[in-house]
Amino acid sequence: MVNNRDTHTWLILIHQIPPKPDYFRVKIWRRLQKIGAVAVKQSVYVLPDTVQSFEDLHWIVKEIEGGGGTASLSRSVFLEGLSNDxxxxxxxxxxxxxxxxxxxxxxxxxxxxxxxxxxxxxxxxxxxxxxxxxxxxxxxxxxxxxxxxxxxxxxxxxxxxxxxxxxxxxxxxxxxxxTLKNVKGKVWVTRQGLFIDRIGCIWLIRQFIDSSAQFKYIPEETYAPLKNEIRFDMFAAEFTHQGDKCSFEVLVEAFSLDAGSLAVLAQIVHDIDLKDDKFSRPETAGIRAVFSGITRKTDDDQIRLLRGLAIFDELYISLNESAQD
CATH class of the missing domain: 1.20.58 (Methane Monooxygenase Hydroxylase; Chain G, domain 1)
Known part of the structure; x- marks a missing residue:
């Protein structure tokens, strides 16, 4: 909380942005909204005088100038007209x-x-x-x-x-x-259009849950499973997103696999699938780029799976080797 009744000072940004391109004006407006600035007049924005506010506005000034506009940042006290209240x-x-x-x-x-x-x-x-x-x-x-x-x-x-x-x-x-059900010999069902979470789940199931598992890919968002089927990473599935966990994390936790390199893999899959940078591991950006490249290159799920499984194999080996160093 800011108490401006004690300081009575404000940071004021005054800018002039070229009318074109339109997106630049909108971009600056959104940046100002995100940091909480309010407009007291057209192109005049105010923030409480704090270290964080000064830094935020400083970078916006640089961004405006870099886009061909002009901007001034000042520290001010309102004496007449506008009041602190x-x-x-x-x-x-x-x-x-x-x-x-x-x-x-x-x-x-x-x-x-x-x-x-x-x-x-x-x-x-x-x-x-x-x-x-x-x-x-x-x-x-x-x-x-x-x-x-x-x-x-x-x-x-x-x-x-x-x-x-x-x-x-x-x-x-x-x-x-x-999680107490016997999953051996089951058919695992998921949606078509494989990406990292579903590919990771398939790799995890084959490697650590049931090496002889069979898989079925359906186009529908919803699906009523047959007696011998288990759904994953889809609507109403037995194993799917829970809270802020992706399906890969849910499987790791459900079968008590959360240790060592698998825990690291789960963090990487989480950040790529949920796009929230919760763990921000250094490996994530490169792996995200590789999987994005695979999906842009082909719509064939079997090709995506083949390439994706190989990446998981190599990444798991690499993480294990790094842990032993």
Missing amino acids: HIEALFTDARNEDYRIISQEGQGVLDRVSRLQSQQSLPLPTKLRKESLRLQRRFDEIVAIDFFQAPGRKSAAKVVLECKKLLVHNDTAVTSCR
Whole structure:
């Protein structure tokens, strides 16, 4: 929280951006929104006078100048006209609107979760999980720029917490009822259009769960399994995303494989699949580029799988060797 009643100073950015290209003006506007700046006049933005705000605005000035515009950054005190109370109200109104959107979207997630649970549909769809995680991340971002503790934060925090509780409750129920099943000799079913999470799951199943496992690839998002089938990384699957875990992580945890090089592999797959850079391992960027290249090169799942499995084999060996050094 910022207390400008004590400092009475603000950072003020005044800019002039060329009318073309349009995307550059929009880019700068979005950057200013992201750091929490509010406009007091056209092309005049204000932030509380903090070290972080100064650094953020400094880099935006450089970006504007690099794009052919002009920008000035100053530290100022408002003596007449605009008052501190008025400026603080601008920040509070902006954050309350952000919190209102979070609360509205979060309630939508809760309503959909409630309907699915009433239908005994477990686990929750991947898209719904990702939406809940996105709301949690967005809430954290808003809190970081809520300089004057807007009153809307309390209700938004409550909704976000309820979303998190429901997902955790659902995940616990799914894991406890499914990880004890005998999976040997089963047919594993997943969606077509293989990418790193599904390819990784297939590699993991063959290497550590059932070397003789058979696999079936379907075009549909939803699928009712036959008696001898197990679904993974798809809607309502026995093994799929849970909370902020990708399907590879869920399998590793469900079969108690979370150790050594597999734990590292799980972190890499997580960051590439969920795109959240949670673990930020140095190997991730290169592996992401390789798998993106494979999928751009071919739509044939068998070719994708063949190449992807080879990468997992080599990466696993490399990680083991590094651990022994």
